[in-house]
Amino acid sequence: MSRMTPFTSPMLLGFDAMEKTLERIAKSNDGYPPYNIERLHSDGAGAPERLRITLAxxxxxxxxxxxxxxxxxxxIRGRQIExxxxxxxxxxxxxRQFQRxxxxxxxxxxxxxxxxNGLLAVDLVRPEPERMVKKINISVPD
Structure with a gap:
């Protein structure tokens, strides 16, 4: 009997790489260094969402x-030089070395x-994705 995961649904095509990434993250979570993830408030209406990851x-x-x-x-990797x-x-x-x-x-x-002051802040932005609709032509062989 095979293991059932959320990504084994026949409706989710091409997500096998995401499943492997999630498994790797779950195995490597040792808690060091501690970190925060925060949502930064935008300056104006329609501005893309901004996030900040802060590591101690x-x-x-x-x-x-x-x-x-x-x-x-x-x-994010840290390697202290002895x-x-x-x-x-x-x-x-x-x-100590780390990889997040x-x-x-x-x-x-x-x-x-x-x-x-011993805090590494990494700023991220998520622009609004463009809505794209593409019509697929159906061909009929002769």
């Missing part, structure tokens, strides 16, 4: 952080990112 990345410099988009995913010259009597703050993955809806765009 205290101890990371700009050079140790990387933000990329790959297909429909926003990937400084071997230090002699710790006690070490309670570990140099956010799946973006079609049309979502990254506006930019900034680092301030």
């Amino acid at each position: 990345v205290a101890g990371f410099s700009e050079d140790e952080l990387e933000i990329t988009t790959e297909e429909n995913q926003l990937i 400084n071997g010259e230090r002699d710790f009597l006690y070490r309670g703050i570990a140099a 993955l956010f799946v973006l809806a079609d049309g979502m765009q990254v506006l930019g990112a900034h680092l301030k």
Whole structure:
């Protein structure tokens, strides 16, 4: 007997990649670093929806952080560089690596990112999609 998922419906065609992405996200959710996602209020009527993802990345410099988009995913990575010259009597703050993955809806765009006071903010916008209706011609073979 095969496993039934929401994406196995015959009405949902081509969503198998989305299902794999959701499974990968569910497996890699360790809670570090903590983050917020907020909706930013628009300046005027008809302005596209804007979102901000804020990650707590205290101890990371700009050079140790990387933000990329790959297909429909926003990937934020942090790699602290170990400084071997230090002699710790006690070490309670570990140099830690992380990778946070956010799946973006079609049309979502990254506006930019900034680092301030140990918080990395990534701004996103979702422009209104264009309504597109396309008529498909039916051909009849001879």
